[in-house]
Amino acid sequence: MAASDKDMLAQFLLRMGDNSLILGHRVSEWCGHAPVLEEDIALANTALDLIGQTQFWLGYAAEVMDGDKTADDVAFLRDVWDFRNILLVELPNGDFGQTLMRQFLFDAYQSILLPRLMKSSDPRVSEIAEKASKECAYHVERSADTVVGLGDGTEESHTRMQAALDRLWPYVGEMFASDEVDAAMAAAGIAPDPASLRAEYDALVGKVMAEATLTIPQSDFAHKGGRNGATHTEHLGHLLTQMQWLQRAYPGASW
Amino acid sequence: MAATRLSGGVVVNDAQRPTEGGGEAPSRGGGRGLPGVPPGETFRPSTDTVWTWLNAVPDPEIPVISLTDLGIIRDVVYEGDTLIVTVTPTYSGCPATSIINLDIETALRGHGVENLELRRQLSPAWTTDWMTQSGRDKLEAYGIAPPQPAGGPDKCPHCGSQAVEKMSQFGSTPCKAQWRCTACLEPFDYFKCI
Structure with missing residues (x-):
């Protein structure tokens, strides 16, 4: 594989891994704080699946990037500007409704992307996607159900879910903002051009929001800068100070 | 296929050592004083025997069922003198995965297996049909x-x-x-x- 192809593949793998790593960490922040025990367990389980998927994606990314790095090195020893996750997943949790709204907006994307990745020309990408898509099917079923339950719930829960959708919708567009990495992945048959997933995504999200009696904002303005690392939000640095603290304070610590 | 460096820190060292055809690698069979294994000979139980041993290793979270009941042991073969046990995870992030690998290693080493490699296999993805x-x-x-x-x-x-x-x-x-x-x-x- 040519050096530039390797760089492109590494960027793609970092995007996949960083999305699940950062969202997994955010969701794990709920552990012990959810409104009811069942939801606490569900959030912890979701976070666990995402962190597990992260180990596969970043493990492969570390191999592609050469050197003796491991998934742990990639997760814990990079700084903000090296992260390639979309901005949506690094946003603070907000209330329970906002957390589940973010989860659904992400799960819906994954539920469309992962089945495509199962047909990847890269067997490693394909097998990780095969594993992750089974878990994603559970995640999207639950997050969609919860969005509908709360959106079409009480006046209070409806108001909160609409506020969450209004707050998060400007972060949806970044998922579909293709660049040269996506073009290289599509040309190599490794991953689909994300822009090609938009219609299916809009159909799925539209259906669930209609059932949830929520209104998708008209504006298609999209915050960008996460998946290419150009500009992360201020929130990612704060997240990393907590997530990476142990390895920064005690380099090489393990158990 | 990713080899041996599994999540949770279980590293099966022998897997990294190139198989050297003959029996010259140190501390095999006889070194442990295993019954019936002359010094210098490699202890090499049949794969059927290994399956029987794995059948007795309980799932760490649900100890009434064994790892073979769960269907996560996908293959047991020899490559040269090295016993390769292929394991598939149930869920990506299941914390039991690293314990399971440790339990497999502990059980097989307890039975005298020295040259052991655990391999992770993601595809086909685990299904409860197994x-x-x-x-x-x-x-x-x-x-x-x-x-x-x-x-x-x-x-x-x-x-x-x-x-x-x-x-x-x-x-x-x-x-x-x-x-x-x-x-x-x-x-x-x-x-x-x-």
């Missing part, structure tokens, strides 16, 4: 409803009533969901069908 019938029976007797293709338990594992309802899609481990019986009112775990 769970054995005896595993399903043992789950039910233990109070966990076994996986059903319909996507939910067919009856309460306590009283047998079919009046059951889902409480949460997630349970005490990634592989289980929480249900309850509306007849006997007992909550129970359901082993999710994936």
Whole structure:
């Protein structure tokens, strides 16, 4: 594989891994704080699946990037500007409704992307996607159900879910903002051009929001800068100070 | 295929050592003083025997079933003198995965296996279809409803009533969901069908 192809593949793998790593960490922040025990367990389980998927994606990314790095090195020893996750997943949790709204907006994307990745020309990408898509099917079923339950719930829960959708919708567009990495992945048959997933995504999200009696904002303005690392939000640095603290304070610590 | 450096820090050292054809690698068989193995000879149990041993290794979270009941041991073969055990994870982030690898290693080393490599296999992805019938029976007797293709338990594992309802899609481990019986009112775990 040519050096530039390797760089492109590494960027793609970092995007996949960083999305699940950062969202997994955010969701794990709920552990012990959810409104009811069942939801606490569900959030912890979701976070666990995402962190597990992260180990596969970043493990492969570390191999592609050469050197003796491991998934742990990639997760814990990079700084903000090296992260390639979309901005949506690094946003603070907000209330329970906002957390589940973010989860659904992400799960819906994954539920469309992962089945495509199962047909990847890269067997490693394909097998990780095969594993992750089974878990994603559970995640999207639950997050969609919860969005509908709360959106079409009480006046209070409806108001909160609409506020969450209004707050998060400007972060949806970044998922579909293709660049040269996506073009290289599509040309190599490794991953689909994300822009090609938009219609299916809009159909799925539209259906669930209609059932949830929520209104998708008209504006298609999209915050960008996460998946290419150009500009992360201020929130990612704060997240990393907590997530990476142990390895920064005690380099090489393990158990 | 990713070899040996598995999540959770279980590293099977011997896997990294190139197999050297003959028997010159140090500390094999006789070095441990195993019965019936002359010094310098490699102890090489049959794969059937290894399967029998693995059949006795319990799942760390649900100890009534074994790893082979769970269907996560995908292959047991020799490559040269090295025993290769291929394991597939149930869920990506299941913390039991690293314990399972440790338990396999401990069990097989306890039986005298020295040249051992654990391999992780992601595809085909684990499915509850691979769970054995005896595993399903043992789950039910233990109070966990076994996986059903319909996507939910067919009856309460306590009283047998079919009046059951889902409480949460997630349970005490990634592989289980929480249900309850509306007849006997007992909550129970359901082993999710994936």
